[in-house]
Structures are given as C-alpha cells and as structure tokens.
Amino acid sequence: MSETPAAHAFTHHSLRLKQIAEPQSEIVHFDEPLPLDCGTALAPFCIAYQTYGTLNAEKSNLVVVCHALTGDQHVANLHPVTGKAGWWETMVGSGKPIDTNRYFVLCANVIGGCMGSTGPSSINPANERPYGPDFPVITVADMVRAQARLLDHLGIEQVLCVLGGSMGGMHVLEWAATYKDRVFSAVPIACAARHSSQNIAFHEVGRQAVMADPDWCQGRYLDEGKSPRKGLAVARMAAHITYLSDDALHNKFGRRLQDRDKVTFGFDADFQVESYLRHQGMSFVDRFDANSYLYITRAMDYFDLAADHGGVLANAFAGTKTRFCLVSFTSDWLFPTEESREIVHALNAVAANVSFVEIKSDKGHDAFLLHEPELFDTIRGFLSAAARHRGVIFPANGAARP
Amino acid sequence: MNVNFPPRAVRTTETPRVDLLLIADMVKPGSRVLDIGCGDGTLLRILADKQGVDGRGIELSQAGVNSCVAQGLSVIQGDADTDLVYYPDLAFDYAILSQTIQATYSPRHVLEQLLRIGKRAVVSFPNFGHWRVRTELLLRGAMPRTDNLPDRWYDTPNIHLCTINDFVDLCDGIGAKIERAVALNANGYKLGVAMPLFAQNLFGEQAVFLLSR
Numbered sequence: 021m022s023e024t025p026a027a028h029a030f031t032h033h034s035l036r037l038k039q040i041a042e043p044q045s046e047i048v049h050f051d052e053p054l055p056l057d058c059g060t061a062l063a064p065f066c067i068a069y070q071t072y073g074t075l076n077a078e079k080s081n082l083v084v085v086c087h088a089l090t091g092d093q094h095v096a097n098l099h100p101v102t103g104k105a106g107w108w109e110t111m112v113g114s115g116k117p118i119d120t121n122r123y124f125v126l127c128a129n130v131i132g133g134c135m136g137s138t139g140p141s142s143i144n145p146a147n148e149r150p151y152g153p154d155f156p157v158i159t160v161a162d163m164v165r166a167q168a169r170l171l172d173h174l175g176i177e178q179v180l181c182v183l184g185g186s187m188g189g190m191h192v193l194e195w196a197a198t199y200k201d202r203v204f205s206a207v208p209i210a211c212a213a214r215h216s217s218q219n220i221a222f223h224e225v226g227r228q229a230v231m232a233d234p235d236w237c238q239g240r241y242l243d244e245g246k247s248p249r250k251g252l253a254v255a256r257m258a259a260h261i262t263y264l265s266d267d268a269l270h271n272k273f274g275r276r277l278q279d280r281d282k283v284t285f286g287f288d289a290d291f292q293v294e295s296y297l298r299h300q301g302m303s304f305v306d307r308f309d310a311n312s313y314l315y316i317t318r319a320m321d322y323f324d325l326a327a328d329h330g331g332v333l334a335n336a337f338a339g340t341k342t343r344f345c346l347v348s349f350t351s352d353w354l355f356p357t358e359e360s361r362e363i364v365h366a367l368n369a370v371a372a373n374v375s376f377v378e379i380k381s382d383k384g385h386d387a388f389l390l391h392e393p394e395l396f397d398t399i400r401g402f403l404s405a406a407a408r409h410r411g412v413i414f415p416a417n418g419a420a421r422p
Numbered sequence: 423m424n425v426n427f428p429p430r431a432v433r434t435t436e437t438p439r440v441d442l443l444l445i446a447d448m449v450k451p452g453s454r455v456l457d458i459g460c461g462d463g464t465l466l467r468i469l470a471d472k473q474g475v476d477g478r479g480i481e482l483s484q485a486g487v488n489s490c491v492a493q494g495l496s497v498i499q500g501d502a503d504t505d506l507v508y509y510p511d512l513a514f515d516y517a518i519l520s521q522t523i524q525a526t527y528s529p530r531h532v533l534e535q536l537l538r539i540g541k542r543a544v545v546s547f548p549n550f551g552h553w554r555v556r557t558e559l560l561l562r563g564a565m566p567r568t569d570n571l572p573d574r575w576y577d578t579p580n581i582h583l584c585t586i587n588d589f590v591d592l593c594d595g596i597g598a599k600i601e602r603a604v605a606l607n608a609n610g611y612k613l614g615v616a617m618p619l620f621a622q623n624l625f626g627e628q629a630v631f632l633l634s635r
Contacts, residue, residue: 345491364498368505371513373476375491376498378484397492405494 032306035101043068043136044100045093048173054166057159067170068136069093069128072112073120074415079176081412083118085127086184086191089316090308092135093127101307110391117400122414128170130163132316134309141242141309153239158315160323164194178202181406185209185388190323197325197336205343205406210352210388212359213333214324222262223317226255230310239311252310253301260300265351265384269293333366344374345402349387440610441546441628442468445520448544448632449473453515458502459522463490480505503527506535518544524580534596537635546630551585551623570627586623593633602632
C-alpha cells in the first residue's frame, strides 16, 4: 500500500529541509561578505552546485547553466527531494545538445534559494535561527555576483557559455553585461531585459497568496514548525497558468471532466484542468520554500538591465565581444518574442555578434524545458561554433574529474 | 532537418550560385560582413571558409534563420526594410544584399542604410533590362516570366524590379560611388568588362555592384 498523502508530504518536507543545511550537492562556504544591491552584505554565505562532465586542462570548456525561478542546481540528475529526473535532462548529458562528453557543465543554486545556497530558510548567524523575513532582499545582479565568486573559487576565469531560460535568461544577460570578459558566449532563452508590469502583477498575486496563509506566520513559519502550504500552492497554480498557453491547456484538457460523467454543482475539481493545477500546486510545496518564492520573485521584479545602464539597454552591452544567441517561443506570452527582439536590437546597436531564433511552439513559456527539437538543434549548433571559435580542446573520455 | 523555405525571389540552379562566388571575391579576407537576406547561409559559409570572414546574417524566414544558427552561423530573424536602422554607422566592412533589394518595400532607403552601416555595400539583383524580359513584354504582352524570375505578377515577392540602368541612376541619386559592376549572362558567366553599359543592360541576366560612399 502506498503512503498516505500526509505521510508523503511529511517525507518530502523533511527531505526538503535537509537540503537547506546539508544539500546533496557540492557546497562552497564564503566568509568574505557578498555586497548586495540593497546596501547591506551577506556573510557568511554558501553556494550549492552540481557539475557534469570534465573540465579540460585549459579550463576552457565550462558551460554555466542558470536555473529558473523554481528550478535548482539539479539539472541532469535525479532530484534529491522528488526523485524525479533533472529539470533539463533532455538538454544536458552524454550526447545531448549540451554534451557532457565535451563540456564541463555547472549549475549553482541561486542565493535566496532553498536547495543549499544561502537563502531565507538558512540559519542567520546573528541569532542562530532561520533568517525568515530578516533575509535581505536580493537582486538578479546579487545572484550573479555570488556565482562569479564561485567561479573565482574554482579558478575559472572565462566561461565558454552561460545559458539559461526565464529567470536563468536574466542571469545570462546580467553575466554578459557585468562580466564581459568572462563570458565567451551567452544564450538567454525566453526572457527579457526587464520584468514587465504584467509579470510583476502575477508575482504580486503569488506573494499575496503566500502571505495571506496564516501558516506563513509573518515569515517565521520555520520557527513555529509550520508551513504555508495552501498559500504557496495557490501561488504556484496561478503562476503555472502563465507558463502555459491557451492552446496548450485546451489541447491537454479542453473541458474534460475529472473522473466523472457530469459536473457536480459544487466546488470540487470537476474539470481535469482544475485537478491538474491542484496537483501542480501541492507537488510544488513539497519541494520549495515559501520565503524563497517571495525573495526570488522579488529579485525578478527588480530586474531592469537598461535602468542599471542609464536607461539605454545598448549601453549594458557596449564593447562586448561575447557571442550571443537569443531564443524565444511563439506562444510564450510571459516573455514574448518582442522582449527578445528588443535585446537583439540593443545588441545590434553595439554591433555585437548575435543570433536570434524564434521557435514555433504551442507550449507557452514552458517550451524551453520541453522536447523542442529546434531548440536542441540551435543550442547544439551554437555551442559547437562557440567552442570552435574559442579553440576548445575537448577532454579525452574517461579523464579524471577536477 | 526539414526546412521549408518560402518562395525564393530568384531561382537559380547552380550550387553554389555564381553570383555568390562573385560576391565572395569582392570581399577582402578577414573583414566584417553583414549578409542581409542570407537565406540558408550559403554565402556566409563561403565567406567564412574561403575568406575567413567574421560574418553575420539577417534573414526574413524563420526556417532559414533556425537552420543557419544550428550550423553555427550568427544570424537573426529580421527585415531589411525595418531592422537595419538598429545598427550603428560603419559597423561592418561590407553590407551585402544579394538578390533581395527587388523584394524590399523601400530599395532607396535600404541602399542608404547599407552604405551607412557598411564601409562598402555589395548588391546583386536580377536585371529587368535583359533581352528575354524585354521580349516577354514586347511579344507576349504579359508580365515577363523567365527561368530566373519564374513567378507570376500576383505571387512574386519581387515588387521593385529594376534594370542595370535604373540601379546606376539610383546610385547617382544617393551619391553612392560604383567601385565595381559586373553583369552575368544566363549561364552565370561574366560579360566582358569592355562591354558598354547599354549592352550589359541588354545581355546581363544578373548584376553585382560594389559600392562605397
């Protein structure tokens, strides 16, 4: 007999909490403070990360993958909490577009996250309790600054390619703008140079749902031994709709009913789409921290690369030698193609080396995580060309890990 | 990869097209090139392989763009009429427009943009002054259709066809200096350089111009 829902939730809850302090990942502790955009600094802090493949002798084959809002560093291995395949295992692995026989792939949990890098559920050294709402508000730039510190620690000066979708794409843009000499090539996927008003609005709905849950306890739920599961689940349900498209939902569910022949004239999940969203919400709270959700959505809201460079996006990329490849999807209404095109125009204005591919898909924003052969061809081709232009010597198979 | 290209403005059977090889010869090795209307990237590949050129492309058809990028070429989806304004002055050594100017809404504007963003511009186009075109209209009394320009008047993407004479007039009109002009006959061979302009305009099926400010 399978475990009861309550036992299942408890197992996941304890597995998840374990990842905060003792992640099943490589972990690096930094004592030197990380200066933050909000004016304070984070110290000490740590970064949990996963690697795949082998770093070559010249340290020139590193591909940094940046995860999205609710992603983490478990790109291509079984997830330690859910036991499911990594979120980009279709893209990263032996013989995959980001081929781990050729490239050394690294993905770090963002600061503010809940999978081992310092975040609001980590212990605050000032009082030996979880930070909770005392965690400083962080930005995309802060997250990237922390990643740069990780590369310093690993002794890697230049990255062959920084690559990521959605919030990960924002990280890619920030990397390329702030560390021009350290980024040989960059692939921002399904993202924007600033978070739109509509996207901020959706995030606010999610945050209000979390904070309206009495179990949020003003952000101190860990102290109280509680968890705002309902609020976070509602936040996830609302957000999940924005990751899909009208067509994708219609094709998947239509108006089909869930395990019944007719509507019940009640508020049960009559429709399959309701049941699906409820499941998405509940499985999300098993693996994600509510305060991390608040902090990371806030970081995305604050992202505005042009504003950081005198209001002109092109200024962010002035003098860049990085090779860029932007990717968008036709049915993505969260980060529509026009947002990518704006970045392309800014890159054109500084005569940067840029490719731009819009991929036809009805799967909405989530397309970047799914089986999209044109995305695979694009990444494989672009990455090979970047490696060729940089003169990367691929590691011999079976070489020792660094 | 299965790529469906939209109808081509100009159909030629040779691979690679003779006009592309001629254009490649006009480009100095190691230079920076923007190929506008780069199609499936044939010219960019020739330029990279033969001349070691740092090439970029703009292509209207998304299928063409995706195919180029998957081959490792730097190409964006864009429109010659609207997207050249985003490039800074003299960003490239050469701005190339091959067999595309006749399909733009505003050829004059596009040509001016080419000469703004490139130190030199290379433009190739089908010559509407070719004798076969002339006889089509004269004898059949119908919009000309040739092997080179096979579409009917209502489904052609070529909305601004011109003759070699017309193109020379436009160059004069915008103050472009013609550094080289080559006409190709139906078999893709260069017509003799000594041939006078009126004869090139009559016997040239395609023309390639190297321009500067």
